Amino acid sequence: MPPRRRALLAGAALLGLGGCAALQTDALTRAPPAGLAPRIELTATPFFPQTAYHCGPAALATVLAALGLPADPALLGEQVFLPARAGTLQIEMIAGARRQGAVATRLPGTLEALLRELQAGHAPVVLLNLGLGWAPVWHYAVPVGYDLGRGEMLLRSGRTERAVFSLSAFERTWVRAGAWAFVATRPGDWPATATEDAVVEAAVGVERSAAPAVAVLVYRSALARHPGRASLQIGLGNTLHAAGDRLGAAAAFEAAAQAHPDSVPAWLNLASTLAELGRPSEALAAAREAERHAAGGPWARAAADLLARLQSP
Template identity: 50%
Template structure:
């Protein structure tokens, strides 16, 4: 879906390649040169999160170790061995990116892709995050993929600080880091609880991550994730629908109705009108359900994939109204 979604492997044994790259890194590290020449005034000059845990990686286990580090940074104590079966693919001798993004959901947290940009990465660190990055510590023709966790940086010194491999505090020149990171299309993510957003939040990435979280999370947790994001992007159709759906699944019908109504009115969306009609029908608001079902049928003329669903809810509303009219009064 996104350019960085290619499945690269993270292999062990790559740490010795850093020194080989230092000499040529400055030739291509344009983001580092621009950053050090004129650092953003709102970006602290130095940051280091010494409290972030460290798990020395064992053979072929840099993925689980990096993920355990990122989860530990947000208060989820877990050993790499526990994560190994979830993210490590023995046949590939590494961890695929899709597994790395999926694993935190099973522990009540959300892995969100961050912008592929050095300043954006450092802003996440300055905000207290410990981003997981995918580096190629080899060469383009002979890649050595490796996951590490960023725990700080020093702009005056031109350095970035990592939890990496068997090194608890690896100090790497920013130019070298950019060079090795760029070969993964600057792929990185942060792990956060559902009520927090990345500092450099991108609406599309946040929405994608929350939709994936909804598939495995309890409905109240998923609703919290959607509510947090929708407060940031109140014009988002997908976030509003997601909030309504998860509130409905949690049995919060009044709040679900309010979310659907807001989305339907703002976007004049067939699925929003359809869902609003359904929840109003369940709450026995037949007049309101009739209004919403009528709007769903109207919108389905221009959103034809919703035509059958809109027609079905319209029929159900009319049957319910006829049944209510036919009942004798006590």
């Protein structure tokens, strides 16, 4: 299946899929990983039966309602459903969750990650290919439980409130769709299995779509999970600045610059913020550091321009 194919059928979409993961069902049922419960079912997860082509909005409503966020499938359909394609692209599913106030984070493409999220109380959204590689039928669903002893996955799917798939059949249909999944959480919470890069991507997505105060909360929680990540420190500074907290922003940029002295954006942002705070000598020193570390690279012009502005009478 071409990795960039964008065919849509049965109300779901394929977008930029990567390589398929190896099937793990046999290993998971034969020798479950340490700490993984043998059976989980999130029985309180809401159910929204889909209408024609609207499995995407129905799945999105399911996970948003579980968080107590706005979850009207019809209204969500107006936001994420693409009539010309008779379906919903994955990027629209992520954006739709963020528009309603959730943090949408991609999961690793492993069956174990899905099971561990369910154990943590998170019902993920998954994309399945219920057809064949050469005749795909794309479908969004929400796993709500599993039973390793019986080899079953339980889902809110289509018009069925408790669809039972064998784990092997579920995994094959999921892998055929690129092993794509995400978890929606409230700001400040994160999926149990989210990678550092996925957390950064989700935080940046919140910064672009939510109020600065919400983005500050998300960046602080992301830094608590992954301390010292330059992009998270700079993102925190940007959102504090947008929220009007210039002192906090300067502290965040300074922390990023000290921890990552070759980060020209950290020095640039620090210099600009210090200038706004009326601390010209400190701003000039930061701008000089930016110019020194830019060293003819892509930030060299910006660093030179800022230094010139700060040096002008």
